[in-house]
Amino acid sequence: MRPFAIVFLLSAGVSITSAADWPQWMGPERDNVWREDGIVAELPEGGPKTAWRAPVAGGYAGPAVADGKVFIADYVTDANVNVANFERKESTGVERVLALDEATGKELWKYEYPVKYTVSYPAGPRCTPAVADGKVYTLGAEGNLYAFDAKSGEVLWQHDFNEEYGAKTALWGYAGHPLVDGDKLITIVGGEGSYVVAFDRNTGKELWKNLTSPEQGYSPPAILDVMGQRQLVLLRPDAVTALEPDTGKEIWSVPYESTSGLVVMTPVIWKDYMFVGGYANKNMLLQLTPGGQSAEMVWRDNPEHAFSPINVQPTLDGDNLYGFDQSGRLYGVTLPDGDRLWETTEPVGKRPANSATAFIIRQGDRYFMFTENGDLVIADLTPEGFTELSRAHILDPTGDAFGRPVVWCSPAFANQRMYVRNDKECVAVDLAK
16 A cells, blocks of 8 residues: 655755656655646557666555666565455565666666565555655665665665564555655654654654654655645544654644554645545545644545545645545545545546556646556546546556556656556656657
8 A cells, every 4th residue: 555645845955856857756846746848748649659668576666766867666575465455464575776777777776685574465665765965765665764875875874663663564564655854854653652753864863753653554744834834744543743844843633533544645735724534434624723733623534525545645726636535436526625526437447446546647737647557647637527638558567456456656757758667667658749
């Protein structure tokens, strides 16, 4: 299970490489918006040209693209990685971090370390690498955090969350993509008093830690503009909580109840409201007070209201929110009432499928969607509905979910290309006009 979210990131002076790069989960501004021009209006017959294909092993972690390199994490094992949804199963193998040449796909460096998996969906890592100021940060499925020199692959520092913080890996593994904030790297860790930890991203030294939750959940940390105040907002299995990013001090918290700890999305802010959702039908709308010092619940847990994302993050467009529900339906809803405008399964198939997934990226006034079927779709999302403009098959599904083949990977869109992977290869496809 992998989390994806729409957030407003205030980068606090972090160098995020070239504007055309995709150096972290959901892009340069961590908002799933592709800001390049010169992109195709429709996909050519037969699909876009493939620039290169590079072999990789198992995993859900999307690629990061920065400074002429593609960074990706995978897992090499001889074990059977098809494990039932709520079943833990041990396996041994090695997690790897690969640096590929962006132009050719050629391997530039590789680092690997042994790991024992104890999770469901044990195909490989979930978290997209984060690249900033010549350093690469990766988080493995069992809580192994690494910092590398992006050019050489030298390990600069590392932490083992289970060993150092007494954390137990959540059922579906560590999936909260680390957040670079100035000289801090903020991560979801777990353990007593260390649900979230900020490290000095240059040395790995712990700067602060806070909170205790039943388990980690799968929602990544996000710095949001909350009524004009910069806050670190965390969707936890038992609460929605805002902290001061520099100190970790709590600003406000509202109780929340997830099922099986399954919270994946990052909270979405619309005016003075905040929307969250998780399994099963655990959606909630909060209203923020002027100054952002507190929040209170407006409505919650209505299965006929809004939707409950559990795999991919919704996207906000004006007063409307578009996203996939746990049922596999794509909904358009209005805020703040959460009324449904329309629903469809068209991006992913004719019939609803449990947790059906398509990753949604805005480019100009249209959307690029990479589906679990391995298709790239260009579409319009409006209050009137979903309109498919173009579609091409890019990758074959190699994973398994609820008895159907899937490819669950958040792609990178950089330098007029899309980069995406399954459990066998990473591909770069040309989307220049």
